[in-house]
Amino acid sequence: MRQPDIEIYLKEEFLDELTDWLQQHAGDVELGPWRGDIRRGVLQADTAIPLMIVRKAAGRWASIWFDSQATPWATDRDCARSVAAGINREVRCSIGGWEEEQGEANADSWMKVTAEGEEEFVWAQKS
Known part of the structure; x- marks a missing residue:
């Protein structure tokens, strides 16, 4: 099932590699200037x-959010797999779509995706 948007996480030091890869494999990337910690x-x-x-x-992880269901990927995991294989870096994503109404039980369940494989883990993020 196609997700309404895509969000992945990548260590900040690899953001240039990501944008270069996107440019070569997904389409032209046009980025505005950084405004604090946000770039649109x-x-x-x-x-x-x-x-x-x-x-x-x-x-140290940056969020990369594609605000559309018309991405080249159907799910966060599809995007994470593609990026991890393309730049040979660990990419993180949710294990599936999560909404607040589902409660907190699986809110910290995530997927680590690398070129070698995938692994579920609990990402206990501090508030």
């Missing part, structure tokens, strides 16, 4: 996809 832009794939990068979203 657009991925020009088959359609314009709003993109937001948030540094320090979870410690």
Whole structure:
């Protein structure tokens, strides 16, 4: 099932590798300037996809959010797999769509995705 948006997490030091990879494999990337820890832009794939990068979203991990269901990937995990294989870095994503109404039981359940494979883990993020 296609998710309404895509969000992955990548260590901040690899953001340039990500944007270079996106440019080569997904479409043109147009990024505005950093405004604090947030950078907004657009991925020009088959359609314009709003993109937001948030540094320090979870410690040294940046959030990369594609605000569209028209991405080249159907799910967060599909995107994480593609990026991890493309830049050979660990990418994190939720294990599936999560909404607040589902409660807190699985809110900290995440997936680590690398070129070698995938592993579920509990990412206990501090508030």
